[in-house]
Amino acid sequence: SYELTQPPSVSVSPGQTARITCSGDALPKQYAYWYQQKPGQAPVLVIYKDSERPSGIPERFSGSSSGTTVTLTISGVQAEDEADYYCQSADSSGTFVVFGGGTKLTVL
Amino acid sequence: QLQLQESGPGLVKPSETLSLTCTVSGGSISSSSYYWGWIRQPPGKGLEWIGSIYYSGSTYYNPSLKSRVTISVDTSKNQFSLKLSSVTAADTAVYYCARHVFSGYSSGINWFDPWGQGTLVTVSS
Numbered sequence: 001s002y003e004l005t006q007p008p009s010v011s012v013s014p015g016q017t018a019r020i021t022c023s024g025d026a027l028p029k030q031y032a033y034w035y036q037q038k039p040g041q042a043p044v045l046v047i048y049k050d051s052e053r054p055s056g057i058p059e060r061f062s063g064s065s066s067g068t069t070v071t072l073t074i075s076g077v078q079a080e081d082e083a084d085y086y087c088q089s090a091d092s093s094g095t096f097v098v099f100g101g102g103t104k105l106t107v108l
Numbered sequence: 109q110l111q112l113q114e115s116g117p118g119l120v121k122p123s124e125t126l127s128l129t130c131t132v133s134g135g136s137i138s139s140s141s142y143y144w145g146w147i148r149q150p151p152g153k154g155l156e157w158i159g160s161i162y163y164s165g166s167t168y169y170n171p172s173l174k175s176r177v178t179i180s181v182d183t184s185k186n187q188f189s190l191k192l193s194s195v196t197a198a199d200t201a202v203y204y205c206a207r208h209v210f211s212g213y214s215s216g217i218n219w220f221d222p223w224g225q226g227t228l229v230t231v232s233s
Binding site for chain 2: 001029030031033035041042043044045048049054086088089090093094095096097098099100101102
């Protein structure tokens with residue numbers, strides 16, 4: 001079955017830039033999406049179609065794509081950004097929705 | 109503002125069928141271009157897509173769960189439902205419903221927003 005691979009954890013100090021990667025063979029053909037999930041809460045969409053930001057999401061959140069890897073970048077990280085982040089996409093046929101394993105962002 | 113709310117038993121016995129309903133408010137479940145999906149998250153683990161349904165009744169499921177899953181829709185009540193049969197402890201999870209923005213298999217348009225708050229279902233005797 002198709003998989004998306006994320007690093008289990010990323011740590012940054014406040015004000016620094018956090019980059020979370022997500023790798024998958026079908027990413028050149030399928031858009032990627034990113035969700036933020038804080039403890040005890042439902043996931044919230046922060047990036048769609050690789051790099052688009054929904055209304056209400058701070059500008060410090062951005063997304064990019066290069067080949068089989070997509071990246072979520074959080075510039076000027078704030079303490080409130082500490083959360084789990086999940087990428088989501090589909091297999092090459094588009095019939096199977098898949099989530100990455102999640103990355104825990106720690107703000108030191 | 110569109111809101112989704114899951115409801116159903118919080119405890120299910122092994123080998124029985126888990127049944128949940130998602131009620132949509134602030135918008136119509138019959139809106140075009142939107143599917144409606146179920147996603148689950150075992151305690152301390154990641155997200156797993158279960159399946160999605162269009163208001164017409166068209167469905168598509170995670171192949172790993174397909175043999176046990178049925179998703180249905182009731183447009184008159186603005187609700188859609190999940191049934192998962194023959195449950196085991198491995199099915200213990202928080203179950204979320206969400207609007208699934210999906211424009212076809214080849215479009216790449218395929219995301220979930222917004223999500224319900226989630227409901228914990230425990231499988232135990």
